[in-house]
Amino acid sequence: MTRYRYNTATTLDGFLADDTDSLDWLLKQDFDENGPGNFGAFMAGVGAQVMGATTYEWILDHEKGAWTYTAPTFVFTHRDLQPVAENITMVSGEPADHRQAIEAAAGEKDVWMVGGGDLAAAFQAAGMLDEVIVSIAPVTLGSGRPLLSAPLDLRLEECDRNGEFLVARYAVVGPLGSR
Ligand SMILES: NC(=O)c1ccc[n+]([C@@H]2O[C@H](COP(=O)([O-])OP(=O)(O)OC[C@H]3O[C@@H](n4cnc5c(N)ncnc54)[C@H](OP(=O)(O)O)[C@@H]3O)[C@@H](O)[C@H]2O)c1
Incomplete structure (x- = not known):
């Protein structure tokens, strides 16, 4: 079974980026590239x-x-964006419409949900989100781009x-109230 894994850095108050899509709050942090x-x-x-x-545009x-990623990449957009590499496919609509193609591209491996938070929620609603892995920076922004815009129950698996980051891996249990 293909695993869909949402792996991202986030602020403590649950933002992927600030209101201007800046990641300055993240890029200034120390992170051991060989660590947890x-x-x-x-x-x-x-x-x-x-x-x-x-x-994608960020x-x-x-x-x-x-474009340095070697894995096939599916970019959700309503616009006529041009892929900058052969392994990029522009798609739109529901995640389920693309499930077969995404899983065929992943082969025996996992699918990385890169973000953002509305798309991650849409994938979860389609039953296409198994894990949320967050590296939580010691920062709050007060507003910005949401980490995950759906009410869910999660189960902490590892931390x-x-x-300065807290790294945590959660299994997605289901919509809030599932347990
Ligand atoms: N902290 C981190 O490690 C981290 C990780 C990931 C992302 N980020 C940042 O977080 C921010 C996320 O931005 P965001 O909240 O705007 O989310 P996003 O998912 O990156 O982009 C949202 C856009 O994707 C398109 N889209 C989404 N769902 C679609 C669908 N079902 N069909 C067609 N198009 C769809 C729409 O764009 P169109 O206008 O093209 O239709 C929508 O406005 C970015 O600044 C990113 O750089 C940070």
């Missing part, structure tokens, strides 16, 4: 990734147009510290 919750270990299990258009801006 490190991305190398996670990415080794990733066969495909999915993200919303804002996240990556392109931040990487000055370069650890990496630098």
